[in-house]
Amino acid sequence: MARLPLRSPLVAAWLFAAAFLIVVLIGVGGATRLTESGLSITEWEPIHGIIPPTNAGEWEQEFAEYKQIPQFKQLNPKMTLAEFKGIYWWEWSHRVLARVLGLVYTLGFAALLLLKEVPSRLIWRCAALVALVWLQGLIGWLMVRSGLEFRVSVAPEMLMVHLGMALLILMGTVWTGLEAGEGQMRGRGAPLNWRGRAGGLLGLVLLQCLLGALVAGNRAGLVYTDFPLMNGEILPPVAWAKGIGYSFFHDQGLVQFMHRLTGMILGIYAVYFVVRLHMKANDDALKSFGTVTTVLIWSQAALGVATLWTVVNVWLALSHQLLAVIVVIVTTVLTWRVFRADRVFRSTGF
Template identity: 35%
Template structure:
């Protein structure tokens, strides 16, 4: 009876955490749209409570618009903006912030609900504290990122700050997913294979670097610098990769170098996942492992195709925004599939106690 109650409690908390994972995915995608539409500087103040409501009349809209007119982004890039144009970019930044507030409420109310219902076990308390600290850290990083673009001679949010914000969001997502899996995956669903787990870890660490460069690509709109494939502006190794001085700046500021690295790592990950899959199909693992081992390969193939499409079509219309966001979504799903595999593949047997 007690074991059944413990199981039901874990399942309820896990469902709440999985709902949080879905909300985090939406939030990251909203962040991608906000960046690619250059909407991040449209709201120049941080009002955690009163900022929930958007402008409700023409006078309030003009106040917001006038504040935006003091940014260098407006002065040097969007000086031809009408109020209608401003409302478009304002919406995405407002939606991004409002969804973050909604996530905070879902996590907070869920936490107190399970606390009152006494459905938290002692071993859950520590992970929940970490979860809330990660959420608070993410909000602070988000505002620091916005502030980085509200300074003289800056027309965009800094791509380094953007990458930090993006990686912190992914850290929060991965931690929430891992926590949910720890409450929902049974010990008898774990596959033991030291070699495959090692390969999974290697892919995960390569993916970590790739995601940083994906953020650089988005932050600098680097796709438009070389909208060609398979070569980069007609060259396999572009001459302009070493244009910046000192040389290390090319790795973080040179659009061509960043795209070259991003493409190269994509090919490495694709080959690595193919190797991983052919290893996986030779392993007699659990039913859960057998049913899910194809998923990472499907995601990485779709991701590479989307990446090529995003680059090639980036100069036309809003393709960079919508293909870019689709590319980001599949990147998140691939990351989650690797986190899932890391969880269900262990080097040593799981303690069943």
């Protein structure tokens, strides 16, 4: 009986290709949101939905269904069929790419299992990634449904969950791909305090992205476009009367304040992390990678401020989202490298 490999470049290549598709999908999803196209398809048909309208009658039917939802009635009552086609294609492309991604994960995993290429320690991890990808499809539809009956856009908290799941899948895919390519860790790896520091940095990056989704979902970037203050104040008025939970997810001023505050904390922590890394690590490549990560985090913050100052210029906003994804990937790689850094740190002191 053939033994399963300890490492597999083929599995790594499959996972990195899947990670690239996730980046593309998030980019198309961002464009779909910025063009307000996400509610243009009002039904979820996992199989038949891949076929777009092919004649005038089918286009009229799709448009008629869109006319029944609040977004059309309240925001786009004068929309023409030609304009509807423009938003339809963004959402259709997003859904087709999602299906392609699901097939890449599912068929790729099945094929690599049959070829006995998946290291035994990674089988269940890869299976979990496949399951999460298909769960993400359901979450995406629930997000769309949240904007079909009573709202003119999707619920911000659902947008946050949808993006958060995409980023978790991306992080898990990149991490597992690195594991497949490098093989099982030899030695004890980094001390617990350094694992905690790296994990804290990755956690802050993820939190900042989730808060960014709330800002986008609430269109909070269209208000309080000055920086560093917010209409001349540190914290703008918050409508607490609607409840703490509602305010944290829906109040534009509070949502934007949390995003700003977390961004500042992240930037300061990244500098602290890389300074400690340069002081305590004896691996020049790791130190350089930490510096690049910190520069990207601060560049992302600057791009966020520029997006705010331009009252959410579409291209700046899309660039801000894509750079956030790059920051997630780079920070994931940095955290993975720190976790595996055996005999690299000079001491375990704080």
